[in-house]
Amino acid sequence: MKKLNKLFLFLLALPSLVFAQELKLDNPIPMDPTVKTGKLKNGLTYYIKKNAKPENKVDLRLVINAGSILENDDQQGLAHFMEHMCFNGTKNFPKNELVDYLQSIGVKFGQHLNAYTSFDETVYFLPIPSNDPEKLEKGFQIIEDWAFNTTLTPEEIDKERGVVLEEYRIGLGADKRMMGRFMPKMMYNSHYAKRLPIGQKEILENFTYDKVVSFYKDWYRPNLMSVIVVGDIDEAEMEKKIIAHFSKYKNPKNERPRTKFDVPNHKETFVAIESDPEATFTQVQLLYKDYDEPKVVKTIGDMKEELTIGLFATMLNNRLEEKRNSPNPPFTYGYSYYGGTYAKTKKAFQSFAMVPQDKQLDALKILVEENERVKTFGFTKGELERAKTEFLAQIEQQYNERDKTESENYVWEYQGNFYKMIRFPELNGHLQPCKNYYHQLLLKKPIN
Incomplete structure (x- = not known):
C-alpha cells in the first residue's frame, strides 16, 4: 500500500476538541x-x-x-x-x-x-x-x-x-x-x-x-x-x-515565463509492447488518463473526495492481493491507484503488475477484468468496512508514532506542497490535516 501510505503519512498533532463539531465540507483545510x-x-x-x-x-x-x-x-x-x-x-x-x-x-x-x-x-x-x-x-x-x-x-x-x-x-x-x-x-x-x-x-x-x-x-x-x-x-x-x-537576490528582468505543459487527451487506445535483451523484469501497465486537470485539495470536501479515492484503491488492491495468493497466481505483484503520471498536469487511474515472462497476457486480462468488474458491480459493504478499518488503524499508528518520524519524511511532504502552491496559488500552503478529520469522515464522529 505504498502509494496510499504517502497520503496519510503526516498527521498533525492538533487538539482533538477543535474538531468536535460537525465538519463543514466547504471549510478550508487549516495549516499545520x-x-x-x-x-x-x-x-x-x-x-x-x-x-x-x-x-x-x-x-x-x-x-x-x-x-x-x-x-x-x-x-x-x-x-x-x-x-x-x-x-x-x-x-x-x-x-x-x-x-x-x-x-x-x-x-x-x-x-x-x-x-x-x-x-x-x-x-x-x-x-x-x-x-x-x-x-x-x-x-x-x-x-x-x-x-x-x-x-x-x-x-x-x-x-x-x-x-x-x-x-x-x-x-x-x-x-x-x-x-x-x-x-x-x-x-x-x-x-x-x-x-x-x-x-x-x-x-x-x-x-x-x-x-x-x-x-x-x-x-x-x-x-x-x-x-x-x-x-x-x-x-x-x-x-x-x-x-x-x-533575500538579497532578485529575479531577472523580463524573466522567461515558466510554461505549463499539458498532455493532450485522445480517444484512441494506444498499445506499447517493448522488450530489451538486458531487461531484468517484466511488467504490464494500464493507464486510464483523466480528462480533467488534477484538482487541488484545499477544502474538507476535497479531502473527502481524496479519501474516497483511497478507499476505492484499497478495496481493489485487496482483491488483487487475493489473486496473488491464489494457487496459480497471474502475477507476483499487482497494484492499482489514481495518481500522477510523468507530467504534473495529468493524472491517471493506473494498474500494473510484475509478472513472470510467460504470463503477461494473463496478468493484463486480470487487471482489465477486475477494473471492469468494479465499474459494473462496485464493492460490497464488507469490503468497504474492511478498508475503513485498515485506514483508521494505519492513521492511529502513524499518529501515535509521530514523534518517531524522520525529518526526511517531512521534507518530502513540504516539497510536494511547494509544487502544489506553484500550480495553485489559492492553496495557500495547506498541509495534511489531523487524524480527527479522518475519523469524522470515515466514522462520522470525532475522537478524543
Missing part, C-alpha cells in the same frame, strides 16, 4: 501550526519545522521548479548537466572544496549529499549536523551557492562533459531504452515525450558554454525556488538564516 512557512519579497518560499529525529541533524533541501521540460531544443540534457555543475565548484567552495568539506564533516556524497533532475524539477539534498554553528552556517552558504553562485567556467564545463556522457552511456540501459520508445504513446503528442532528462548525446557532446549558463540564469531564480529546513533546530534562527542568505 508546527510548520513555519513564508515567502520572501523576491518570491522564494520556505518551510521550517523542528523535528528531533535524527538528533542533532538537520535536512536542508533546495527545490527548483524547473527541469528538462524547460530546455530549448539545443539544451536537451542541460538541466541535468547543471545539477552536476553545482557540485563542481561555487563562489565560496571552488573546484573540489565543496565535496571535500562535506566529507570531512561526515556527509558522504551519494549516501547523504545528493540531487536529482526530472522533467519538472531539480532538487538538492544536504543533511548536516545542527549542533555546530559553523557547520550549520556553511550548510546555508552551500545551498545559497547552488542557487545563485555556481562556477560555470569553460574549463569546469568541459571537465564535467565527459562525466555526464559516461553517465549517459551507463544509464542508457534497458529501462531507459524502453522508456524512450513507449513515452511517445504514454505522453502522446506532449512536450514530455521529447524531453527525457538524460538529454541527447549529440547535444551533450557539442553544446556551447553559453547554453548551460543561460539555462542557469533563466530558471535558477528566487520565485521558482523553495528552501526546506527540517531537523533538530531553532526555528527562529533558521528563518533568520534563510532571510540573510536568500
Whole structure:
C-alpha cells in the first residue's frame, strides 16, 4: 500500500476538541501550526519545522521548479548537466572544496549529499549536523551557492562533459531504452515525450558554454525556488538564516515565463509492447488518463473526495492481493491507484503488475477484468468496512508514532506542497490535516 501510505503519512498533532463539531465540507483545510512557512519579497518560499529525529541533524533541501521540460531544443540534457555543475565548484567552495568539506564533516556524497533532475524539477539534498554553528552556517552558504553562485567556467564545463556522457552511456540501459520508445504513446503528442532528462548525446557532446549558463540564469531564480529546513533546530534562527542568505537576490528582468505543459487527451487506445535483451523484469501497465486537470485539495470536501479515492484503491488492491495468493497466481505483484503520471498536469487511474515472462497476457486480462468488474458491480459493504478499518488503524499508528518520524519524511511532504502552491496559488500552503478529520469522515464522529 505504498502509494496510499504517502497520503496519510503526516498527521498533525492538533487538539482533538477543535474538531468536535460537525465538519463543514466547504471549510478550508487549516495549516499545520508546527510548520513555519513564508515567502520572501523576491518570491522564494520556505518551510521550517523542528523535528528531533535524527538528533542533532538537520535536512536542508533546495527545490527548483524547473527541469528538462524547460530546455530549448539545443539544451536537451542541460538541466541535468547543471545539477552536476553545482557540485563542481561555487563562489565560496571552488573546484573540489565543496565535496571535500562535506566529507570531512561526515556527509558522504551519494549516501547523504545528493540531487536529482526530472522533467519538472531539480532538487538538492544536504543533511548536516545542527549542533555546530559553523557547520550549520556553511550548510546555508552551500545551498545559497547552488542557487545563485555556481562556477560555470569553460574549463569546469568541459571537465564535467565527459562525466555526464559516461553517465549517459551507463544509464542508457534497458529501462531507459524502453522508456524512450513507449513515452511517445504514454505522453502522446506532449512536450514530455521529447524531453527525457538524460538529454541527447549529440547535444551533450557539442553544446556551447553559453547554453548551460543561460539555462542557469533563466530558471535558477528566487520565485521558482523553495528552501526546506527540517531537523533538530531553532526555528527562529533558521528563518533568520534563510532571510540573510536568500533575500538579497532578485529575479531577472523580463524573466522567461515558466510554461505549463499539458498532455493532450485522445480517444484512441494506444498499445506499447517493448522488450530489451538486458531487461531484468517484466511488467504490464494500464493507464486510464483523466480528462480533467488534477484538482487541488484545499477544502474538507476535497479531502473527502481524496479519501474516497483511497478507499476505492484499497478495496481493489485487496482483491488483487487475493489473486496473488491464489494457487496459480497471474502475477507476483499487482497494484492499482489514481495518481500522477510523468507530467504534473495529468493524472491517471493506473494498474500494473510484475509478472513472470510467460504470463503477461494473463496478468493484463486480470487487471482489465477486475477494473471492469468494479465499474459494473462496485464493492460490497464488507469490503468497504474492511478498508475503513485498515485506514483508521494505519492513521492511529502513524499518529501515535509521530514523534518517531524522520525529518526526511517531512521534507518530502513540504516539497510536494511547494509544487502544489506553484500550480495553485489559492492553496495557500495547506498541509495534511489531523487524524480527527479522518475519523469524522470515515466514522462520522470525532475522537478524543
